[in-house]
Amino acid sequence: MNEDPRPDDELVSAVLDGEATLEERALVEGSAEGRRRLESLRSVAAQVGHPVPPLSDATITRLVDRAVAEAQPAPSSGRSGRRWRTWVAAAAAAVVLLGAVAALVRGVGPAGRSDDTASSASPTVADREASGGSIAAPAAEATPTPEPVLPRVADLGPQPDATTALDQALVLTGARSGANASASSSPAPSASSAESPLGADEAGAGSVAADQKACPPPDEALGDAAGWDAVATAELPTGPIVVWRGPDPTGAARLVAVDLTTCAVLAHRTG
């Protein structure tokens, strides 16, 4: 039997590598078999650790060059690069957009303010400030026809008869007079537009204006259309009407309901 048991190979190997404790080292080195085994494993380690033939410089260059050639931009720098390109693209787009807007404003704004160039473009805030803050005059100048702009009117909707329509219009014009005091040439607000900035009168303004032109204020037939405004339209069972408001010889307001089909005066009331 072996009276000098061989220390565990793991212990011997750890001693060889300097990874054993002092006690473990003493155990191994205190045993003849341990010392023999230590030398055996040391020899093995030396063989494994024998330097391999080095690569030639040419081979190293070839290997490294190929690897470097495969290198892509690092994600950090790549992301940075992409981010940079994105910002540049965005900035370029913004510049182009601003330039386009500026060109549009320059091309439209001065013309809109020009006395001899008509334009339907809306003035910008800057234009309004530059023109004294009023947009009424440019809007009037922008009208493509020489005919006067007819004010938008309230749509009274279906009404049973002309008198009722005039009563409704009277109430409306009474409420409107105060509003008109500060914006004489602005479109008259209506009952519906008081609830909604873009009410039924906005939508129907075009047809009403055409109808107004089709059936001018009644005094026009009398040779004096000055001071008459269309204030409302309504739909009677017999057809559409327009309510004109104009001056009464006594100085009071006068409302006239005109049939838009026949241009006949259906009713009138002095408020």
Add this chain to the structure above:
Amino acid sequence: MSDPPPTHHERRALGRRDDTELLRAAQGGDRTALDALLRAHVDQVHALCRRLCGNEDDAEDATQDALLAVVRGLPRFDGRSAFSTWVHRIATNTCLDQLRRRSRRPHVVRSIGAPDRDHPAGAAAALEPADGHPGPDQRVPERLAIDEALAALPEEFRVAVVLRDQLGLDYAEIAEVLGVPPGTVRSRIARGRARLAQLLEPVTDGNRSAGGDVQGDRR
């Protein structure tokens, strides 16, 4: 008889700072720095691959693959481990992949005296398949013998022994490279060496019975 090469430790001490600077520059897209960084590690990668693969052709292929993997993975390297540790891990995995691919190819048994790239003068003995014992011919050069003996080791033992004895990594570093506890590293190295001692008996030790078992890890 010589101690494990200290070159790794020396290079590690001197090169860690350089690695950091080169690494930062390389990650920033500096190809010159990348070139220098790879050159600083290519010898170690090659040595590891040479010992793991067992022949120069496969070692060069594996070295190339490892360098490519390093380059491709460089942007993702976050510095949680030493760069050299990370490179060793990549190289180890690359070499093992290479070995697995090679193992699926038909095994070539060289005949006595047949020259090859690693041994242009010709091997002095028939080299048996990796799972066999080295040839008994006492004239087999030591370098040949160690390649064959390493090839006969289970993969996990071979890697641990090579990382320790060829690259000079300590147990903690090997544990980090392999992602196993240091105790496992200690066990694998000991078992690998014992097996090698057995396989290399004609060269190193007359006591063939000293090898012990090589089955499994003791953790």
